[in-house]
Every structure is written in structure tokens, then in C-alpha cells.
Amino acid sequence: NAGVTQTPKFQVLKTGQSMTLQCAQDMNHNSMYWYRQDPGMGLRLIYYSASEGTTDKGEVPNGYNVSRLNKREFSLRLESAAPSQTSVYFCASRSENEKLFFGSGTQLSVL
Amino acid sequence: GQSLEQPSEVTAVEGAIVQINCTYQTSGFYGLSWYQQHDGGAPTFLSYNALDGLEETGRFSSFLSRSDSYGYLLLQELQMKDSASYFCAVRDRTAGNKLTFGGGTRVLVKP
Numbered sequence: 001n002a003g004v005t006q007t008p009k010f011q012v013l014k015t016g017q018s019m020t021l022q023c024a025q026d027m028n029h030n031s032m033y034w035y036r037q038d039p040g041m042g043l044r045l046i047y048y049s050a051s052e053g054t055t056d057k058g059e060v061p062n063g064y065n066v067s068r069l070n071k072r073e074f075s076l077r078l079e080s081a082a083p084s085q086t087s088v089y090f091c092a093s094r095s096e097n098e099k100l101f102f103g104s105g106t107q108l109s110v111l
Numbered sequence: 112g113q114s115l116e117q118p119s120e121v122t123a124v125e126g127a128i129v130q131i132n133c134t135y136q137t138s139g140f141y142g143l144s145w146y147q148q149h150d151g152g153a154p155t156f157l158s159y160n161a162l163d164g165l166e167e168t169g170r171f172s173s174f175l176s177r178s179d180s181y182g183y184l185l186l187q188e189l190q191m192k193d194s195a196s197y198f199c200a201v202r203d204r205t206a207g208n209k210l211t212f213g214g215g216t217r218v219l220v221k222p
Contacts, residue, residue: 031208042198042214043154050208058209090153098142098161098202100210102153 002026006091006103013081013110021076021106023091029101031094032074034058034066036087037105043090049074081110113137113203115213122219129186131197131216136180139205143175143182146198148215154198157184186218194220 004025013019025032030051035043045058047066055066063085065077074093078085091103115135123129133143142161146154158166160175160182172185186193196215203209 033210035212043212045209045211048208048210056207056209059211094208094210098144098159099156100144100146100154100200102155105153 004091004093004101004103006089006106008106009104010107011109013078013108015082015110017081018077018079019081020078021089021091021108022073023075023103024073025093025101026072027093027095027101028071029093029095030071032068033092033094033100034064034074034076035090035092036060036085037090038087046076046089083110086110113201113206113209113211115199115201115211117197117199117213117216119214120217120219122221123189124221125189125191127189129189129218131184131186131199131218133182133184133199133213134180135182135199135201135213137201137203137211139203140177140180141202141204143173144200144202144210145171145173145184146200146212147195148198149195157197189220191220191222194218 033048034046049055049068052071089106092100117133144159145157148154158173170187175182198215200212
């Protein structure tokens, strides 16, 4: 039982490059989330998905797109990376008893 | 929208008790959660309150007052390993499964 698996762990991009962060959970959860965390700050919600086939914007969606490919997988795409998107990204899934389970995070630097 | 307020930092000595307050504003409160995050790690779930009152889990307890839009996390018998950031989070029933975090409280435990 791996929980929430998030890849890659580290990534360096040049401004304007694109990339996709992958996230998969094996706990059969309906709800999944993408957050970003800047140094010394809280977690800000980028996008979330209540169930397979649905996605909704969070607090800071600009510059990102998401895909809920199936119940297990929820990916985050940066189409044209900007230095302001340098951050640590966390994927999470939520259990029915309200626990969020987080992946180990992706440290992204945009030069 | 949703907003959560919590103190930015608290310092205490080993064996002491620390209370971290969280006030929130949300249009359709569903429940209040608490998470712990050590430096360089992912957040981990501590507790969840949907109803008024105190929930106790070992040395940690969490309290909720829905009428006051207020909750707190109580850390007892502080240990060095409790040095971490603590986040409150609310789920808003009017915004589906949107789950918003506060800015976090950094707890520093001194010998």
C-alpha cells in the first residue's frame, strides 16, 4: 500500500518550458488535490477534483491545468513555466473520514 | 470565500503546553482539520473536528466552537520532536470538496 505517489521529486525548468507533475493514489479515494507551498508559507490550493471526470479551480489556478485521468491519477501541467511558479508542489487525496494523505512533494525551480 | 487566521510562531520549552488558535471565515463550514509538517517533509494529519467540543489523541487535543468560528490545537508534554509547523484547514460544503489551509504556526521547542 503505497498511499500517494508523486513524481518527480525534483525538477529544474527554464522559463517557458512545460512539464507535467504526476500523482497517483491507491486508496480508492474520490477527492484529490494539488497544493503549492512557498518557503515559510502555508499551502495554497491550485486545483481539486471531487471525483473522476470533475475538476475545479482553487485559490491560485492561473498558469496551471489538471487532468483527472481516472480515479487513481490526478496530474498537474505547467504549459509555460514562469519563475513565479518556483515552489514545492504537493498532491493529496482525501479519505471519507476527512483525512488528507499527501505525496512526498515536488521541488520545482524555474530559472 | 474562505479565510483562516493562526499565529505565525510559538516558542515553548520541553514539557510545556502550547495552544494554537485558528479562527476561520467560510460560507458553509463542514469541518476543521489540523496537520503537522516537519521541515522538508509533507504534512501529516493530526485531527478533525466537525462538531463542537474536544477531541483527544494522545498528547494532542483539538477543540472546535462552531458558533465562534474558532478552534485550537493543544500540544501537551511538549517534546523536541514536536518542533514543526502546524496548519489548520477547513472544508467548505458550499464549495464542494474545496479544502483551504491557514498560513501555519511554527512551533519551536527549546530544551
